[in-house]
Amino acid sequence: MKYLTEFRNGEVAQRIAREIHQVATRPWKIMEVCGGQTHSIIRNGIDQMIPAGIEMIHGPGCPVCVTPLNLIDKALAIASQPGVIFCSFGDMLRVPGTDRDLFQVKGNGGDVRVVYSPLDAVELAVRNPDKQVVFFGVGFETTAPANAMSVHLAKRRGLKNFSVLVSHVLVPPAIEAIMSSPGNKVQAFLAAGHVCSVMGYWEYPPITEKYRIPIVVTGFEPLDLLDGIRRAVIQLEKGEYRVENAYERIVSFAGNLPAQQLLSEVFEVADRAWRGIGVIPKSGWRLSAPYREFDAEERFQISGIHTEESPLCKSGDVLRGAIKPAECPAFGKECTPRHPLGATMVSSEGACAAYFNYGRFLSAEDLAHAGAALTGVANG
Amino acid sequence: MCLAIPGKVEQITEGDVRMGRVNFGGVVKNVCLDYVPEVCVGDYTIVHVGFALSKIDEKTALETLELFEKMGALEEELATEEEVFARAANAPQSPCPDGSCELTGQNLRIEEPTRSSGKK
Ligand code: SF4
Numbered sequence: 001m002k003y004l005t006e007f008r009n010g011e012v013a014q015r016i017a018r019e020i021h022q023v024a025t026r027p028w029k030i031m032e033v034c035g036g037q038t039h040s041i042i043r044n045g046i047d048q049m050i051p052a053g054i055e056m057i058h059g060p061g062c063p064v065c066v067t068p069l070n071l072i073d074k075a076l077a078i079a080s081q082p083g084v085i086f087c088s089f090g091d092m093l094r095v096p097g098t099d100r101d102l103f104q105v106k107g108n109g110g111d112v113r114v115v116y117s118p119l120d121a122v123e124l125a126v127r128n129p130d131k132q133v134v135f136f137g138v139g140f141e142t143t144a145p146a147n148a149m150s151v152h153l154a155k156r157r158g159l160k161n162f163s164v165l166v167s168h169v170l171v172p173p174a175i176e177a178i179m180s181s182p183g184n185k186v187q188a189f190l191a192a193g194h195v196c197s198v199m200g201y202w203e204y205p206p207i208t209e210k211y212r213i214p215i216v217v218t219g220f221e222p223l224d225l226l227d228g229i230r231r232a233v234i235q236l237e238k239g240e241y242r243v244e245n246a247y248e249r250i251v252s253f254a255g256n257l258p259a260q261q262l263l264s265e266v267f268e269v270a271d272r273a274w275r276g277i278g279v280i281p282k283s284g285w286r287l288s289a290p291y292r293e294f295d296a297e298e299r300f301q302i303s304g305i306h307t308e309e310s311p312l313c314k315s316g317d318v319l320r321g322a323i324k325p326a327e328c329p330a331f332g333k334e335c336t337p338r339h340p341l342g343a344t345m346v347s348s349e350g351a352c353a354a355y356f357n358y359g360r361f362l363s364a365e366d367l368a369h370a371g372a373a374l375t376g377v378a379n380g
Numbered sequence: 381m382c383l384a385i386p387g388k389v390e391q392i393t394e395g396d397v398r399m400g401r402v403n404f405g406g407v408v409k410n411v412c413l414d415y416v417p418e419v420c421v422g423d424y425t426i427v428h429v430g431f432a433l434s435k436i437d438e439k440t441a442l443e444t445l446e447l448f449e450k451m452g453a454l455e456e457e458l459a460t461e462e463e464v465f466a467r468a469a470n471a472p473q474s475p476c477p478d479g480s481c482e483l484t485g486q487n488l489r490i491e492e493p494t495r496s497s498g499k500k
């Protein structure tokens with residue numbers, strides 16, 4: 001399948017769904033790694049088109065969700081300092097720290113800016129030599145090339161007033177952590193298409209071998225996802241395990257080499273804490289020694305931060321696929337997108353928000369109550 | 381944050397960094413083209429946070445753009461700073477760590493997470 005006219009074709013969707021129904025003889029649990037895929041699965045009712053025994057487990061792939069609370073608190077503390085211009089992508093504005101968010105910091109007089117690209121933050125640093133410009137560098141491998149370039153440029157231009165608060169996380173170590181966690185239920189993965197557009201998928205064959213699990217590189221359109229599920233189920237039924245690329249129109253085996261080259265120059269692999277999950281060894285990037293001078297954590301020695309997670313929130317279990325959002329006792333009660341307790345509810349790509357917004361596990365009566373708050377209710 | 385949006389390269393400036401003007405269904409942005417040296421004016425490329433990541437063919441690009449537009453994803457990814465702040469202001473959220481805040485979902489009875497199977 002090459003073109004989206006086919007990808008959106010309802011008949012083709014039905015045909016793939018039928019094929020999945022035909023090949024599936026047993027229940028299987030498949031994890032889609034990326035939050036964008038979770039959103040698409042729930043929004044398009046893909047989880048309701050596939051056989052009841054095939055369960056989609058939602059992975060940790062939402063950068064907003066996995067950024068640790070302590071780092072959000074550091075961001076808030078830095079952004080509150082006089083003389084600082086704090087730059088971020090828009091999705092981080094409303095992520096709750098322990099006692100406030102970036103939007104509130106701005107309301108209290110902090111100079112918080114939303115940038116489209118990290119290069120805009122470098123520009124701001126050039127134009128404001130009397131200010132310290134700090135960029136909140138969150139994200140998976142998809143965002144990292146942009147952040148790497150911003151640091152590289154800042155160094156080339158000799159900027160002394162630019163730094164990055166780095167919180168980069170990596171997909172393959174997360175897959176390994178999920179596979180080796182006790183009680184793991186995942187039997188196959190849909191790998192995140194846009195991460196692979198940067199990194200390729202050369203990192204995955206050793207993982208399929210080691211854990212004997214199929215991994216299918218998958219896109220974001222409804223038919224992409226159905227096709228990814230179909231390929232995973234066929235492998236599972238046959239007892240096979242290998243990497244398949246179902247997103248050939250964007251992803252190659254090698255990935256984007258110029259991007260990988262700069263990434264390996266600017267960053268080095270480091271242990272990273274994932275919100276709700278904890279530290280996963282070698283699961284992130286930090287600035288490498290030649291670029292360490294641009295590390296905001298070193299430039300601003302922030303102390304006295306008191307970080308406190310909501311005791312009610314089960315984000316970690318959701319991110320590991322151990323529970324579904326609606327199994328969290330706070331879901332839809334204490335915790336809603338208007339009053340999120342955890343990051344998986346605050347980000348529109350988070351699993352809890354996707355379940356809430358598309359009315360999963362609510363009865364028709366409840367949906368009527370929820371009224372306009374639940375727009376775009378499940379197509380199913 | 382994980383979507384990469386296709387756009388058409390309208391102009392390229394070779395310099396310190398290879399930059400381009402890229403048109404996303406009407407909205408034009410400055411995009412870094414350093415990672416896609418093969419891309420020329422008139423080509424389509426997928427762009428993430430201001431960086432082109434790979435070249436794609438025109439038909440796929442136009443269809444993806446149309447789909448993203450329908451999903452409202454373009455608006456979100458390409459919003460201006462003012463629009464992002466306005467949206468954040470309209471979506472008041474608080475951490476409410478003790479759960480004592482007003483509960484918008486209070487009257488929602490949550491069903492057991494059973495599947496509503498058979499819905500097609
Ligand atoms: S529903 Fe809210 S409290 Fe429960 S896991 Fe999700 S974000 Fe945390």
